[in-house]
Amino acid sequence: DAGITQSPRHKVTETGTPVTLRCHQTENHRYMYWYRQDPGHGLRLIHYSYGVKDTDKGEVSDGYSVSRSKTEDFLLTLESATSSQTSVYFCAILGSGNTIYFGEGSWLTVV
Amino acid sequence: SQQGEEDPQALSIQEGENATMNCSYKTSINNLQWYRQNSGRGLVHLILIRSNEREKHSGRLRVTLDTSKKSSSLLITASRAADTASYFCATAKNTGTASKLTFGTGTRLQVTL
Numbered sequence: 159d160a161g162i163t164q165s166p167r168h169k170v171t172e173t174g175t176p177v178t179l180r181c182h183q184t185e186n187h188r189y190m191y192w193y194r195q196d197p198g199h200g201l202r203l204i205h206y207s208y209g210v211k212d213t214d215k216g217e218v219s220d221g222y223s224v225s226r227s228k229t230e231d232f233l234l235t236l237e238s239a240t241s242s243q244t245s246v247y248f249c250a251i252l253g254s255g256n257t258i259y260f261g262e263g264s265w266l267t268v269v
Numbered sequence: 270s271q272q273g274e275e276d277p278q279a280l281s282i283q284e285g286e287n288a289t290m291n292c293s294y295k296t297s298i299n300n301l302q303w304y305r306q307n308s309g310r311g312l313v314h315l316i317l318i319r320s321n322e323r324e325k326h327s328g329r330l331r332v333t334l335d336t337s338k339k340s341s342s343l344l345i346t347a348s349r350a351a352d353t354a355s356y357f358c359a360t361a362k363n364t365g366t367a368s369k370l371t372f373g374t375g376t377r378l379q380v381t382l
Contacts, residue, residue: 189368191369191370193372198374199374200357200372200373200374200375201312201357201359201370201372202372203369203370203371206369216369248311248312252368255317256299256300256317256361256363256368257302257314257317258302258314258359258361258368258370259314260304260311260312260313260314261311262310262311263310263311
Protein backbone atom coordinates (compact mmCIF):
# COMPACT_ATOMS: atom_id res chain seq x y z
CA ASP A 159 0.00 0.00 0.00
CA ALA A 160 1.67 3.23 -1.17
CA GLY A 161 -0.90 5.54 0.35
CA ILE A 162 -2.75 6.27 -2.89
CA THR A 163 -6.40 7.25 -2.84
CA GLN A 164 -8.48 7.80 -5.95
CA SER A 165 -11.81 9.61 -6.04
CA PRO A 166 -14.44 9.10 -7.13
CA ARG A 167 -14.18 5.34 -7.41
CA HIS A 168 -17.23 5.11 -9.66
CA LYS A 169 -18.89 7.77 -11.78
CA VAL A 170 -21.48 7.90 -14.53
CA THR A 171 -21.60 11.10 -16.52
CA GLU A 172 -23.18 12.42 -19.68
CA THR A 173 -21.42 13.11 -22.94
CA GLY A 174 -20.11 16.65 -23.09
CA THR A 175 -19.81 17.23 -19.36
CA PRO A 176 -16.51 17.93 -17.62
CA VAL A 177 -15.15 15.33 -15.24
CA THR A 178 -12.28 15.52 -12.77
CA LEU A 179 -10.66 12.53 -11.15
CA ARG A 180 -8.48 13.05 -8.13
CA CYS A 181 -5.43 11.13 -7.01
CA HIS A 182 -4.13 11.76 -3.53
CA GLN A 183 -0.92 10.35 -2.07
CA THR A 184 0.37 10.60 1.46
CA GLU A 185 4.06 9.73 1.06
CA ASN A 186 5.48 12.75 -0.72
CA HIS A 187 6.41 10.92 -3.93
CA ARG A 188 7.68 13.13 -6.71
CA TYR A 189 6.43 11.17 -9.73
CA MET A 190 2.74 10.51 -10.34
CA TYR A 191 0.95 8.97 -13.31
CA TRP A 192 -2.51 8.54 -14.81
CA TYR A 193 -3.25 5.42 -16.85
CA ARG A 194 -6.39 4.12 -18.47
CA GLN A 195 -7.19 0.44 -18.85
CA ASP A 196 -9.34 -0.91 -21.66
CA PRO A 197 -9.97 -4.46 -22.87
CA GLY A 198 -7.43 -5.45 -25.51
CA HIS A 199 -5.20 -2.48 -24.81
CA GLY A 200 -3.77 -3.12 -21.39
CA LEU A 201 -2.81 0.03 -19.52
CA ARG A 202 -1.91 3.15 -21.44
CA LEU A 203 -0.25 6.24 -20.04
CA ILE A 204 -2.31 9.43 -20.28
CA HIS A 205 -0.19 12.02 -18.45
CA TYR A 206 2.46 12.03 -15.80
CA SER A 207 3.98 14.52 -13.38
CA TYR A 208 7.54 14.88 -12.16
CA GLY A 209 6.87 17.59 -9.62
CA VAL A 210 4.55 20.40 -8.64
CA LYS A 211 3.39 22.17 -11.78
CA ASP A 212 5.59 19.84 -13.90
CA THR A 213 3.59 17.54 -16.14
CA ASP A 214 3.99 15.87 -19.50
CA LYS A 215 1.91 13.91 -21.99
CA GLY A 216 1.74 10.16 -22.33
CA GLU A 217 0.68 8.13 -25.33
CA VAL A 218 -3.09 8.82 -25.10
CA SER A 219 -3.30 12.39 -23.83
CA ASP A 220 -5.81 13.82 -26.32
CA GLY A 221 -9.00 14.95 -24.55
CA TYR A 222 -7.33 14.99 -21.13
CA SER A 223 -5.60 17.61 -19.05
CA VAL A 224 -3.86 17.35 -15.68
CA SER A 225 -2.81 19.61 -12.89
CA ARG A 226 -0.52 19.25 -9.91
CA SER A 227 -0.61 22.26 -7.62
CA LYS A 228 0.46 20.26 -4.57
CA THR A 229 2.80 17.30 -4.21
CA GLU A 230 0.06 15.12 -2.82
CA ASP A 231 -2.63 15.72 -5.45
CA PHE A 232 -2.67 14.91 -9.17
CA LEU A 233 -5.90 15.78 -10.96
CA LEU A 234 -7.07 14.35 -14.29
CA THR A 235 -9.71 16.36 -16.14
CA LEU A 236 -11.84 15.39 -19.08
CA GLU A 237 -12.90 18.77 -20.41
CA SER A 238 -15.84 17.38 -22.40
CA ALA A 239 -16.37 13.68 -21.80
CA THR A 240 -16.97 11.37 -24.75
CA SER A 241 -18.11 7.75 -24.87
CA SER A 242 -14.61 6.69 -25.93
CA GLN A 243 -13.39 7.87 -22.54
CA THR A 244 -15.46 5.24 -20.76
CA SER A 245 -12.69 3.32 -19.04
CA VAL A 246 -11.02 2.43 -15.79
CA TYR A 247 -8.52 5.07 -14.72
CA PHE A 248 -5.57 4.25 -12.51
CA CYS A 249 -3.33 6.64 -10.69
CA ALA A 250 0.18 5.53 -9.84
CA ILE A 251 3.29 6.76 -8.07
CA LEU A 252 6.96 5.95 -8.48
CA GLY A 253 8.18 4.43 -5.28
CA SER A 254 11.45 3.07 -4.03
CA GLY A 255 13.53 0.89 -6.30
CA ASN A 256 11.88 2.32 -9.41
CA THR A 257 8.71 0.41 -8.60
CA ILE A 258 5.42 1.92 -9.69
CA TYR A 259 2.49 1.46 -7.29
CA PHE A 260 -1.12 1.80 -8.34
CA GLY A 261 -4.31 3.06 -6.76
CA GLU A 262 -7.49 1.02 -6.77
CA GLY A 263 -8.91 2.62 -9.89
CA SER A 264 -11.78 4.89 -10.90
CA TRP A 265 -14.53 3.41 -13.07
CA LEU A 266 -15.90 6.06 -15.42
CA THR A 267 -18.90 5.53 -17.67
CA VAL A 268 -19.84 8.22 -20.20
CA VAL A 269 -23.40 7.83 -21.49
CA SER B 270 1.69 1.00 -29.29
CA GLN B 271 2.22 -1.89 -26.94
CA GLN B 272 5.77 -2.41 -25.74
CA GLY B 273 5.10 -5.67 -23.96
CA GLU B 274 3.09 -8.53 -25.38
CA GLU B 275 2.17 -11.42 -23.12
CA ASP B 276 1.73 -14.97 -24.23
CA PRO B 277 -0.55 -16.82 -23.78
CA GLN B 278 -3.53 -14.49 -23.51
CA ALA B 279 -5.28 -17.00 -21.26
CA LEU B 280 -4.07 -19.99 -19.26
CA SER B 281 -6.05 -22.52 -17.27
CA ILE B 282 -4.29 -24.94 -14.94
CA GLN B 283 -5.06 -27.07 -11.91
CA GLU B 284 -3.96 -26.23 -8.42
CA GLY B 285 -0.45 -27.46 -7.73
CA GLU B 286 0.72 -27.13 -11.32
CA ASN B 287 3.21 -24.54 -12.50
CA ALA B 288 2.16 -21.59 -14.63
CA THR B 289 4.47 -19.94 -17.13
CA MET B 290 3.75 -16.64 -18.83
CA ASN B 291 5.92 -14.96 -21.41
CA CYS B 292 6.45 -11.36 -22.36
CA SER B 293 8.14 -9.92 -25.41
CA TYR B 294 9.07 -6.31 -25.94
CA LYS B 295 10.45 -4.16 -28.71
CA THR B 296 12.93 -1.55 -27.51
CA SER B 297 15.73 -1.29 -24.98
CA ILE B 298 14.66 -1.09 -21.37
CA ASN B 299 15.99 -0.18 -17.94
CA ASN B 300 13.96 -2.81 -16.15
CA LEU B 301 10.95 -5.07 -16.56
CA GLN B 302 8.24 -5.51 -13.96
CA TRP B 303 5.44 -7.98 -13.46
CA TYR B 304 2.10 -7.08 -11.95
CA ARG B 305 -0.98 -9.01 -10.86
CA GLN B 306 -4.52 -7.72 -11.10
CA ASN B 307 -7.46 -9.38 -9.46
CA SER B 308 -10.83 -8.76 -11.08
CA GLY B 309 -12.09 -5.26 -10.32
CA ARG B 310 -8.98 -4.27 -8.42
CA GLY B 311 -5.82 -2.28 -8.99
CA LEU B 312 -2.48 -3.68 -10.06
CA VAL B 313 -0.18 -5.16 -7.48
CA HIS B 314 3.55 -5.12 -8.07
CA LEU B 315 5.10 -8.60 -8.00
CA ILE B 316 8.72 -8.35 -9.02
CA LEU B 317 11.20 -6.12 -10.85
CA ILE B 318 14.16 -7.37 -12.83
CA ARG B 319 16.82 -4.98 -14.05
CA SER B 320 18.25 -5.08 -17.54
CA ASN B 321 21.59 -6.40 -16.24
CA GLU B 322 19.94 -9.28 -14.36
CA ARG B 323 19.03 -12.62 -15.90
CA GLU B 324 16.94 -14.29 -13.21
CA LYS B 325 15.19 -13.31 -10.03
CA HIS B 326 13.18 -15.17 -7.42
CA SER B 327 10.55 -14.09 -4.95
CA GLY B 328 8.76 -16.82 -3.05
CA ARG B 329 6.96 -18.99 -5.62
CA LEU B 330 7.78 -16.55 -8.41
CA ARG B 331 10.69 -16.89 -10.79
CA VAL B 332 11.35 -14.28 -13.45
CA THR B 333 13.87 -14.52 -16.25
CA LEU B 334 15.02 -11.83 -18.63
CA ASP B 335 16.75 -12.31 -21.96
CA THR B 336 17.66 -8.89 -23.33
CA SER B 337 19.13 -10.37 -26.51
CA LYS B 338 15.73 -11.85 -27.35
CA LYS B 339 13.82 -8.99 -25.73
CA SER B 340 11.76 -11.42 -23.72
CA SER B 341 10.90 -12.30 -20.14
CA SER B 342 9.04 -15.13 -18.46
CA LEU B 343 7.17 -15.38 -15.18
CA LEU B 344 6.91 -18.79 -13.56
CA ILE B 345 4.52 -19.39 -10.69
CA THR B 346 5.27 -22.68 -9.01
CA ALA B 347 2.79 -24.84 -7.11
CA SER B 348 -0.11 -22.62 -8.12
CA ARG B 349 -3.06 -21.98 -5.84
CA ALA B 350 -6.63 -20.93 -6.52
CA ALA B 351 -5.72 -17.52 -5.07
CA ASP B 352 -3.27 -17.03 -7.95
CA THR B 353 -6.23 -16.65 -10.30
CA ALA B 354 -5.78 -13.17 -11.78
CA SER B 355 -4.49 -11.29 -14.78
CA TYR B 356 -0.75 -10.86 -15.02
CA PHE B 357 0.92 -8.00 -16.83
CA CYS B 358 4.48 -7.31 -17.80
CA ALA B 359 5.62 -3.72 -18.00
CA THR B 360 8.83 -2.36 -19.40
CA ALA B 361 10.44 0.70 -17.91
CA LYS B 362 12.50 3.25 -19.69
CA ASN B 363 13.93 6.22 -17.89
CA THR B 364 13.44 9.39 -19.85
CA GLY B 365 14.86 12.75 -18.96
CA THR B 366 11.91 13.56 -16.74
CA ALA B 367 10.46 10.31 -15.45
CA SER B 368 10.48 6.57 -15.39
CA LYS B 369 7.62 5.44 -17.58
CA LEU B 370 6.09 2.00 -17.74
CA THR B 371 4.61 0.53 -20.89
CA PHE B 372 2.26 -2.39 -20.34
CA GLY B 373 1.29 -5.42 -22.32
CA THR B 374 -2.28 -6.67 -22.63
CA GLY B 375 -1.91 -9.34 -19.98
CA THR B 376 -2.34 -13.06 -19.40
CA ARG B 377 -5.50 -14.26 -17.66
CA LEU B 378 -4.63 -17.13 -15.35
CA GLN B 379 -7.32 -19.44 -14.03
CA VAL B 380 -6.31 -21.92 -11.35
CA THR B 381 -8.92 -24.56 -10.63
CA LEU B 382 -9.20 -26.90 -7.66
